[in-house]
Amino acid sequence: MANPLSPIEKFFDAVGKALDAPTTFVKEKLVEPNQKHYPWYHQKFRRVPTIDECYTDDAVCIYEANAQYRRDKLVDNEIVAILRDRFQSCVAYEKPDHVERCAGVLKEYEDAATNWFIKYGDLGAYHDAKSAYMKQKHRMIWERRHGPVGSGMKEKVVSE
Template sequence: MPDDPGRAKSTFEGFLDTYFNIFNKPIEIVRENIVGPLKNKNPPKYYHRRYKRIPSIDECSVGDEVCLYEANEQYKRDMKVESQILIILRHRLLECEFYWSDDKKEKCKKQQDDYKTAETNWFVKYGDLGAKANVLEAYMKQKHRMIWERRHGEVGTGMKET
């Protein structure tokens, strides 16, 4: 057995150990004394850029163009992120339906519900605004929807009789 501590090494095994140490020891010394401390000093960076959340459009002062611009840029970023989330959920649903084909109604119910909820929420926030929409138009859409709900009830349930 090679792991037996009482056994003497053969000449060939001693030669291999010496040959291995000639090439391996300098690499181990460099790794332990130089690379290791430097690696721990500089932790790896998170690869996504993180933007600080800024005040939304309703918190901006009248005439504050910088705040309006920043709110509009954040609106665009949020729209891109939520659109990508919707795409991911759609792909999960399609993959589930493809995998389960005949049993997709029962097996893919959670994915179907998640996608429908996300799609509805996306449409409530961004739908019917067009390609060149900005944060002010989205804010006005939200305001008009809230006024409608106060007067007539939930959107999609029809108008209340007054």
């Protein structure tokens, strides 16, 4: 406000400054100098306990584990997408000899896609950290009983 004209405007201006001055002082002199400033695209989240470390009745821990799971899934989706784009660009650039020259990029993409499917595949549209954890547990039990997934089932040994 430049110059309040009436006594009422002067009064409200003084009251506003009196109420705003302490909070502005604390923010500018104490809070902002002690903050770490990150660009929004480099925001760092602390790692929270995973779903297997949460108690069954701890709703806050389960919520945080699910939020962490969603963030990890978004990161893994982007990694697979970037590797797919690299492979497609390599094929477009090296077209006649792409089989030999893009083999390394294809191997990286296939490994990432396989790992993504191992963790997130076949979970359905609405899944959370608990369903992914159960999938991992079932896979480990399967591999203990039958060997690695995709290698066929072990032969049953009949002892007499």
